[in-house]
Amino acid sequence: MEKKNNKYHLVLQELSLKDGSEGNKSLEFDFENHDDLFQIFEVIKAKKVFDNERTAQEFALGLKLFTEVMLKNKQHTLFEELRPAIMEFMKKLKSY
Template identity: 45%
Template sequence: MNKKYNHYKLTLEHVYSPANEDLHRRVEVVFDNHDNLFSIIDLMQQKDLFGDMGQSTEFAIGLKMFGEVMLKNKDNALFEEFMPAFKDFMKKLKSSN
């Protein structure tokens, strides 16, 4: 864990399966992020880009977790073509409402 970063623990529980499949075990992940994720969630909920607070929260968490992994692995060939588009996307998002 980087002491300069915020530390988080995310717990994911599978609570329902429409196909009556066995529910998966709970997964917990501990991770760092340079941003205060709760501030980002609040900002996305205020922007209300999707007309749904739950989706705003999902979007904020998913985007920030993905973005942080990409930043930590910026030299990985997997992100080579995607990085410029992601930067443009983030600029557009930050300039929206």
């Protein structure tokens, strides 16, 4: 039985670079996540984990993208040491 996931489309556009030049690169892709990301954004915002809403959105998106890759690659040796710490971190975040 195939597990159903939420599907998303992400567009990342480089606007300007720290040297003052105009950005001209972009990245666009579809991805899936087992969580409703927009609900996660609202939860993080409501919990006031960060004072700044944009920071909260960046945090939530980055965390959910990273942890989904980690879940899909559970046996990858890259995550061996990190997995227990991430699990504890997620517990702490959920109790925040």
